[in-house]
Amino acid sequence: MKELLRLFLAFAKVGAFTFGGGYAMLPMLQREIVENRQWATEEELMDYYAIGQCTPGVIAVNTATFIGEKKKGVPGAIAASLGVVFPSVVIITVIAAFIRNFQHIEAVQWAFDGIRAAVVALIVSAVIKLGKKSIVDIATALIFLVVAVLSVLTNLSPAIFVVAAGLCGLLLKGGKRDAASA
Amino acid sequence: MLLLLELFGRFFFVGLFAVGGGLATLPFLQSMGETTGWFGASTIADMVAISESTPGPLGVNMATYVGFQVAGVPGSVVGVLGLITPSVIVILIVALFLKKFRDSKYVQWAFYGLRAASLGLIAAACWAVAKLALFSADKFAETGGVFQSLRYENIILCVLVFIGVQCFKKIHPIVFVAIAAAAGIGIHMVFG
Known part of the structure; x- marks a missing residue:
């Protein structure tokens, strides 16, 4: 029970301080879940993100479910998922109920302007750090670049990139082994 | 009660079919507004603006806002639960398989490519934020x-x-x- 509460609270903290959607959650997850609590490794975090992008639903919830399940089975998955959405539900409900035209308050827009600039720096830092574990050779560097560029230039679903990259991985590694054994 | 049940069902559908993160839920919410008449285009515009100026995952913020507009506080809770239930179920199934096949060389080969792609997608999302901020x-x-x-x-x-x-x-x-x-x-x- 105590462990479930810890899962809920840890993910509530991540949810409360993520600005700009699931991708912006990466720096928070890396700090809170990987570094501070060591509930997952950097590789596992990338795996969960990859799967979270090609399975249905919100990426943040998908990642929380994975880590919760790993720690404490099905109850853990539920505790972590509820934790990550809890701050959103409270904050948005309060805004929707009490604050008229919240999105037009100037100070809020100004603060978010600054936050977005910082979020760019935080995500870039996280990508550099995680890149050391995920981009290990020329092939993975190429996959990274091609996916990043195509994703910016086209409207293709992330799922397509993830599945294609998985196949590339299978072919590259499998092909290499066949060549070595032949 | 019936309204809450319908709300849960409709958000369950969104959670089940919107692949690729919060913004992927947007077209689904638009068609939900049109078929049910629960909310109009201006609510959706407000919802996007508020979701982007508050912390938390976009999809969850949008579900909370729409749920509240339709049925108050119970509506926001039920909307979010509907949205995340398919995620939790699907990921639990994937996690089960992953545990079983984690050490399989095929799974490891696939992840060798997957991780780099995942990072590429994050870099692209970062570019979108950068364009807006800088x-x-x-x-x-x-x-x-x-x-x-x-x-x-x-x-x-x-x-x-x-x-x-x-x-x-x-x-x-x-x-x-x-x-x-x-x-x-x-x-x-x-x-x-």
Whole structure:
């Protein structure tokens, strides 16, 4: 029970301080879940993100479910998922109920302007750090670049990139082994 | 009660079929508004603006807002639960398989490619945020010059935060977010 509460609270903290959607959650997850609590490794975090992008639903919830399940089975998955959405539900409900035209308050827009600039720096830092574990050779560097560029230039679903990259991985590694054994 | 059940069902559907994160839920919410008449285009516009100016995952923020508009506080809770239930079920199934086949060489080969792609997608999402934060589309439409349209004050803030993160690894990301929020307000008060 105590462990479930810890899962809920840890993910509530991540949810409360993520600005700009699931991708912006990466720096928070890396700090809170990987570094501070060591509930997952950097590789596992990338795996969960990859799967979270090609399975249905919100990426943040998908990642929380994975880590919760790993720690404490099905109850853990539920505790972590509820934790990550809890701050959103409270904050948005309060805004929707009490604050008229919240999105037009100037100070809020100004603060978010600054936050977005910082979020760019935080995500870039996280990508550099995680890149050391995920981009290990020329092939993975190429996959990274091609996916990043195509994703910016086209409207293709992330799922397509993830599945294609998985196949590339299978072919590259499998092909290499066949060549070595032949 | 029936309304809440319908709300749960409709958000369950969104959660089940929207692949690729929060913004992927947007077209589903639009068609939900049209078929049910629960909310109109202006609610959706408000919802996107509020979701982007509050913390938390976009999809969850949008479900909370729409749920509240339809049925108050119970509506926001039920909407979010509907949205996340398919995620939790699907991921639990995937996690089960992953545990079983984690050590399979095929799974490891696939993940060798997957991780790099996942990182590429994150970099692309970061580019989208950067365009919004560091570049003024309004000014570009007006002047047509790339360099005149760069928002230098935000670029400096971004670079400073980046240096800060590299130099002070112990400082929590939350601290940088808080400083940047204050800086954002400060910048606008000084430069207008």
